[in-house]
Amino acid sequence: MSRLILELIARATLQTLEMVAASGLAAVVGGLPLALLLVITRRGGLYPLPLVARVLGVAMDMLRAIPFIILLVLLIPLTRLIAGTALGTEAAIIPLSIAAIPYFGRIAEVSLREVDRNLVDAVQIMGGTRWMVVRYVLLPEAMPGLVAGLTVTLITLVGASAMAGAVGAGGLGDLAIRYGYQRFNTQVMLLVVAVLIVLVIGVQTIGNRIAARLAHD
């Protein structure tokens, strides 16, 4: 195996990690508040505004309905506007983030919604404000589920980042297509697949461990 191939794979792995990490962070920063907003404003929530919850939910679902490869192309003007270019690893982070935010948002919503309603009541009975309910009950009690949801999101992003290769984003998927498929280099293809497997299993294992530690049961 040539050094060149190893270098290529190392570089592509770093690019994939960069895209996944950056858009994963965006998924949490953007998706978690949206999930909270959905849970709080829904009927019977802490601050019921059912119309807001519906409009927000529909908007998120519309974004989720678009296949990522199409979203990637649709968002090129926006990507140019924000990143200055539509090409490269950094530029790919923008469409990845926009896909990841509603994806994680819906997953996080489920975890937050499953928090025992009686615990919310308990904190309100103790004289807790709505903000305290969010801080002391919703977020900490949903944490194991949120971590598990983030794990799923990160793994989905590994897959999506491969597609971003289509806009010259680099990364493992791009490498596998260009060297493995277009240049018939089976070795590269297999190596890339091996790295992806290790990456996905690694993320899942770490996610499981953290979630289990947080669950206390």
Next chain:
Amino acid sequence: MVVDLLQVVGITRRFGSHLALDDVSFSVPKGEILGVIGRSGAGKSSLLRCLGALDRPDEGHIVLQGENLTELTQAQLVQARRRIGYVFQHFNLLNARTVAGNIALPLEIAGVKKDVRHERVEELLHLVGLAGQGDKWPSQLSGGQKQRVGIARALANDPALLLCDEATSALDPETTASILQLLREINARLGLTIVLITHEMDVIRRIATQVIVLDHGRIIENGPTRQIWGTTHAVTHALLSDSRPQLPPAIEARLTGEKIPDARTIIRLRVEGDAAWEPFLSAASQRFGTDIALLQGSMVEVGGAPFADLILSLSNGTQGVLDFLSQSGRSMEVTGYVPADS
């Protein structure tokens, strides 16, 4: 004028056309343990939600320590709730917090500083018999221990009033006894007023000093526990029947209403208070030459006083014996007669 700690004046709560609470009034002096009992759907939970300042009654007032809860703004209500401790049937502990963290929660909500909080939590752990267990997680505790944490948490802010919502209904009998004992100790030691909602008469008997019986949203009986125990009200009677001696079926089958010669007289005798400890049965036996057989009976403590409920069979049921047994603090009724031959 002595103002009671809690005064409830004519509260009504409606859900659509259903009256969950219908003109309910009562008051609780400081240091009392009030038991509220009723069948499911009698309005107990609605009452507790109003007392806990969670729901506003549609009519009437609730006055706690001279402050009218029904007139407060939403923000003031949130503050008022911090003066009311609440113990839940299913404990409602946060899984993501340790025992100590759960007990500290109301203190954090009230903005108590960290070092004060820590000290107070240690104190409370001691009080509820969980010293040294502050670092455990709720999932590591038994039901009884969880409820002890729930009680400690409810006491954290030195509440003026402790509300217990079926606090022992999810516990086994032994654990129930220990939790009731703990509540009684807390009441005695801190002089804390407790309102306890339950569907179990046994809980009322062991701990309550006053009882309210709710039925269809109305108070049908209200008084000292001992008085309620001797009730003749049908609904209360039904609630009590499980914890009362019943005529054995074999006797009941042979019971007649007619006084036939040589029949044994079956009577039901209730004795309240210290009179229950007197040797009235042997006195009756000696004085009237009757033998007395005990068919069923219970002698329990009700609101801190003895209460005997006995079903007896007498060989000689003359008016003299019956009059004697009906004397001084005893209530007697003749249930019927059973032929002597068998």
